[in-house]
Amino acid sequence: MRAAHRPARLPLALSACVLAACGAPAGPTPATDDPLTLTNCGAEVTLDAPPERVILLESAPVSTLRALGALDSVVLRAGAFPPEYYDAGTNAAIRDIPSLGEELDASGHLQISREVIIGQQPDLVLGLPDGISRESLAAVGIDVLVHPTMCPEGGGTTTFDDVADHVTTYGRLFDRQAEAGELVASLRERVATVEREVAGGPERTAAVLYPTVGGGTVYAYGRASMAHPQLETAGLTNVYAGVGDRVFEVTLEDVIAKDPDVLVLLHTDGEPRAVRDAIVTLPGADALTAVREDDVLVQLFNFTEPPTPLSVDGLERIHTTVGHGS
Template structure:
């Protein structure tokens, strides 16, 4: 009887050990399940087992977002166009007009953030990065605030900063709401605005951040076409804008000297303003600052 009891206890002990091992294995498997997941602009799902400690950013807006989310210290490679924040100037450059794939692979990053706007001429480079088994996430080419907010959240999900991304979006939405409400109070007659991107009269129309910003502040864009069309002088003169906004250096002086434009209200009244292009066209966290800048230029208190 004693022997049977001992055997029963031994069997129970073995079962408990095996059950414990099984539970441990299950827990380990669950812990190994990818927690940092997002689906990129190409429809590919990127899954990371742990927070990326080494990140390469191939677009200035991606870089700004990473720094704003508090993971700038993890950025180990950027493009030659990255200029904000100041700390990014100390980060190694891995892309100029072309992506230095060998340099990126040699860095062994945990995550590379590409961008849909460069797919046409960077596809081969992106493919090589993927073949090297380096996680690559193609960020959507945002042209409106809602899509930009989506990309912030996706980058947050991949880098373990979802909470920070949600706070960023909430803050920008709150500021946007304040600007819209103030615009409705302040604006009695909508100002007509001409946005000049370059001296050869390329501008911004529907489906662009600048057009959305003008709409949000109760202003009228004289451009009705989609995207970034090129205008001629006659079109601008005929539209008679009240305000001219430019995003390239020394534009104000050059525009003021155009003899054919002397009777345009914006020129006559010296209402030509230069704004930093990175805050009105770069799909990053400073977009709301761009909207504020345009609002104060078009409707100064």
């Protein structure tokens, strides 16, 4: 039997933010010893105590868990955890967590069976690979949390407030409210610093793309993605701001017609040069201003999505590499 979770009272502004993010009804802060209930992707997840046996099936939450001092709750992991995301201490901590497998498909999605996860008897799973349903794990008493942006129904318009919501939710989940408050304050100041530095800068346009290495579909990120507030905060106008979708297919001809001044190319775990070549070597790509001026940044996917502290790292990378701070 797990001990009862004792959530601390949050500052009013943060409490309202978290409730909105989790989809829980507004109301008073839960009383001491109440279980923590979150609504995640339309499903209720109730935990009696901070989880102590977590299986991590995605790389995005690592920076938050580490900053909150909760990474030691992760007992197993699966998938790719590119070292470029983290500092040396975090990478060492990840290496110390036993792996259930690192097999990815051609799209970078984790390949793991439901039976492998169930056999480890976790009290919480972070991330949900393709082919495994929340219901199939819930049926055997295993709770799952997915970042709201990655829910099937989507999370609507995304802003840097979603980063704060993510951190604050994890602070409640792992009983690290004080640490979460400090982290949120630091992240907000870093975003504000970029905003101050780009104020009054020249007008420039940008597109965030996810190319397929070796040929194939090119995806672009619209107004509902974290790429949009990143570009806006960096003083760049998203050429796909008029598209309400998070991500969608585009042709090179369409990108050329919009002719962004800057290109940000995302990938999951590929070779940066190959990712860059997947766009810049295409016939006609030399017509792009971003290619001619060499204003192309290749960065790992979690530096943009989903909204986590890594998105603030990604913002700073855009600002200093291809933005007004470059």
